[in-house]
Amino acid sequence: MVDYLSNALWTEDEVKFRKELQAFCNKEIAPTADEIDKGPFPRELLRKIGKAGYMGVHHDKSVGGTERGLSYEIIVAEEISAINGGLDMARMSSTTLYGMPLAKFGTDEQKKKYLTPVVSGDTIGCIGITEPDVGSDTAGMKTQAVKDGDDWILNGEKRFITNGSTADYMCAFAITDPSVKSKVGMSAFIVDTKSDGFSVVQDHDLMGMKSARVSWLKLDNVRVPSDMVLGDIGQGFRILMDELDSERTAIAGEAIGYARTPYEIAVKYSTERHQFGRPIKAFEGVSFKIADMAMKLEAGRALTLTAARMYDKGQKITKEAAIAKLYTTEVALEITNDALQILGGAGYTTDYPVERFVRDARLMTIGGGTVEILRFLIQREVFKEFFPR
Ligand SMILES: Cc1cc2nc3c(=O)[nH]c(=O)nc-3n(C[C@H](O)[C@H](O)[C@H](O)COP(=O)(O)OP(=O)(O)OC[C@H]3O[C@@H](n4cnc5c(N)ncnc54)[C@H](O)[C@@H]3O)c2cc1C
Structure with missing residues (x-):
């Protein structure tokens, strides 16, 4: 398969980082992705993720992180969620939802005691x-x-x-x-x-x-x-609002991951499955769904990266984070659902992981701010831009 993720949006270092991360995920997570879904995932797995450096890309070196920023955290979120959504939800809750308030508002002593072991994966937040x-x-x-x-x-x-x-x-x-x-x-x-x-x-x-x-x-x-x-x-309240901006951007990264795997499975399936003497991709009812899925994934990735890049520059991203989370989580529902449809009856079985991603994706228009609340926030920010006080 052509490496369609390494496009102009990303820096060379981000592309290299994603490839190394994919190799880690394929070795350490993918073989048990269905097994760990019986829950709970083994704590040791989070420790492995921490030791490999994937809990701390957006944390300071002083707490064991690599100071690469939120643009790397969204890559981690996408790649791990593309394999198992619940595992990344747990990882991210620990290192981003718990970790970012400590990173930004904690004293040096608090960071050393309560953040460093989370970044290494030894403790959970x-x-x-x-x-x-x-x-x-x-x-x-x-x-x-x-x-x-x-x-x-x-x-x-x-x-x-x-x-x-x-x-x-x-x-x-x-x-x-x-x-x-x-x-x-x-x-x-x-x-x-x-x-x-x-x-x-x-x-x-x-x-x-x-x-x-x-x-x-x-x-x-x-x-x-x-x-x-x-x-x-x-x-x-200020700490809470600040946390939600990084959380929503990171969740948007996860949503791309939940959607990407079903999309890739659907594209392959549409070439292998034959009906009426042709692969089903020959029918526009199928191939146009794939076109829409590809478009939504690309757009979602660009919106998410915009929010992350702005955050890494120290800019306020309340609107951009809300837009990224709202868009990606809504299209993740559409993409996972369309992928299941392309697989027909097979999609409704557990022979393929698509049904798992449909169930996982359903959460994210709710958790971390519902789509209704995000629409409220976006319009509020828009009116502030047009009519500043
Ligand atoms: C699996 C899972 C994991 C979670 N993890 C965490 C966690 O780690 N930490 C944590 O603190 N929370 C967590 N949450 C909670 C999550 O953030 C909340 O569920 C979410 O914020 C919505 O709150 P609620 O469920 O009480 O819904 P409610 O606020 O009761 O809303 C119910 C419905 O009313 C709508 N609604 C409410 N107010 C308005 C309004 N003003 N305008 C329009 N519509 C409105 C909502 O959009 C929604 O559709 C998690 C939730 C789930 C399901």
Whole structure:
């Protein structure tokens, strides 16, 4: 197959990096991609990914990263998701969703203790935003943290937390001043999941992403020392918003991965499967689907890289990250669905992994900001551009 991924969008180093990563994924992940989907993936696999350097491409060298930036993280997200979506969801939750708030707002001491072992894959992180009564409206958060001497006592519940029951640390958001708006009354904490009062209510039984663990957690008088406060007290909402920009760009990279493998399988299948005396690719009902799939993948990759490049230059990417995530996650549903259609009955069986990618892709118009919320954010940014205050 022609290497259609190495086009002008990418630097020579990014192309080389992708090829090395593909070789690693083919050796270490692909052979057990279906097996690990019975879940949970073996912890050792995350350690291997960390040791190979693929947890830390966007982290500083001081914490064991390679300081290459988000444009490399989206390559990692795409390549691992192209093999197993749940595994990358777990990897990314640890190193990006948990890791980026620490990288940007943590003290040197906090980074050394709580980020370095995540970058090496030795420990696992998670991010705790969502609650039973709080999803899209993060400002309505109910989990509270109350000062007790030098410590903070956290009470509340966090739901749908990727890595929740397997993580060593959680970056948890809680209200520290209920008398003011959450924008200034929310704070972020690094919580040791071995703390007294931290418990797992249940692991959710998911439609897809079967190799990951996604959990409902309870914090019952969990004591957090003040040196585990992330950033300043009252800075939580800012940390959360900042995190979401890198998260959404990285998720867009994943969405390209979920869509790419079914697309490649469908292209090959359309040349092998014959009906009415011809390969089915001879029928426009099939080949035009393939044209649309290729177009959506290229467009999605360009949008995602735009957001990542801007982030790496230190620019604000709220609109670009939302556009990339919205577009790629919606087209991932269309591409995976069309791929299954091209395979006909075979696509509906587990003989091909396409059905797994359909189930995995279904999550991403929901997690990390639903498409409805992203449309709201994009139009808000557009009006700000036209009518600045
Ligand atoms: C597998 C999985 C993994 C996850 N991992 C994590 C994690 O690691 N950490 C974490 O904190 N969270 C995680 N989440 C939570 C995820 O981010 C939320 O599910 C998501 O933000 C939506 O919240 P919700 O499910 O409560 O839906 P709700 O906010 O209740 O929304 C329900 C519906 O109403 C719509 N809606 C809500 N408000 C508006 C509005 N203003 N305008 C238009 N439509 C609106 C939504 O778009 C949606 O269609 C995960 C979720 C899943 C399913």
